[in-house]
Amino acid sequence: MLYGTPRLEPVDLDVLEQVDAMRDQLRHAVQQAPMKWTQDLRKALTASAIAASNTIEGYRVDAKDVADLMDGERDVEASDENKAETLAYQQAMTYIQSLHDVADFYYSKELLNSLHWMLQGHHHPIxxxxxxxxxxxxxxxxxxxxxxxxxxxxxxxxxxLMAELVAWLNGGDLDSHVLIRAAMAHLNLVKIHPWSDGNGRMSRSLQTLLIARGGVLAPEFSSIEEWLGMPGNTWEYYKVLREVGGPVWSPERDTLPWIKFNLLAYHQQAQRVQRRVDRSNECWMQLMEAAEAGGITERQVTALHEVAMTGRVRRSRYEKAEAINTQQATRDMQALTRSGLLTAVGQTKGRYYVAGPAFPQNVLATAQRPHTITNPYSA
Incomplete structure (x- = not known):
């Protein structure tokens, strides 16, 4: 017997409807956005999800450094242990993202154990x-x-229990909304706790996989791991798992509080992503206007856009984003630095670039524009 999917209350159905509407808007906004900055945003959101989920487990690497590690940089401010955990989670997350549109996909114990190996194999056999x-x-x-x-x-x-969970993943409660099924998959896996370590990250990853398989949004825009990793939210996450799960395996307990918690997470994360998409789009348009007036090439806008949105850019990241060679990327970075648009930080190894004195201030103001996140249950 697994923890069962509860009957939602009218207020929950209303929140779920709002989440659906926001996810539809996000899908359309992303589809209409320039491909370059959309790829930038997807990578940043993935990095934030990895950083947040690892932070819950005590492995702390800044999201900017996670993005650098994802791009092959190793000279980042993180311990070897934290780097290893980040790279392992990236491997698992990348595979999860690749499964979102597989036609003959099905859940299995082998799939879950393989994902766990990606996440924890570097600790085996200890x-x-x-x-x-x-x-x-x-x-x-x-x-x-x-x-x-x-x-x-x-x-x-x-x-x-895992056989029962796999059977449910493939055929249980299929009339329930995908976001509800994803939350219940998370709860059941974390409460079965089938592995010696890594259960929390695996449960959050499984939730992301179910959401991604729902097909509404690209996987990078679907995860709530970033939201769960925020300090206050992490505390509430542990609290609701205690209250709903009970002190021992007790699947007869009421799971509605867990669903309400997840609906809040879905709603607020969708708000956050929408604000980021809006700011990112505005920054791109403002930088294109500045490029026309200031002799900046369109490909250089890619570097400036990343600085606006994340605070810095590395030559190697820019090189990959624009599919150019190292010499071309270096020349572009040097030109942007000479013009005062960028400022170099650090020596050759590990060097990155931040906004310089001539960086368009209206772009930085847009990127740093405050926003308000509302609670749909108290509106």
Missing amino acids: KTAGQWRKTSIRITAPGDELATDYEGPDQELVPG
């Missing part, structure tokens, strides 16, 4: 990866390792 745990498991309370928050089901029950 921490067994890619196979179910063979021992009991105890989840400690945040900040107190002696306090038990949750005890997972006995290891002998794990294979059967």
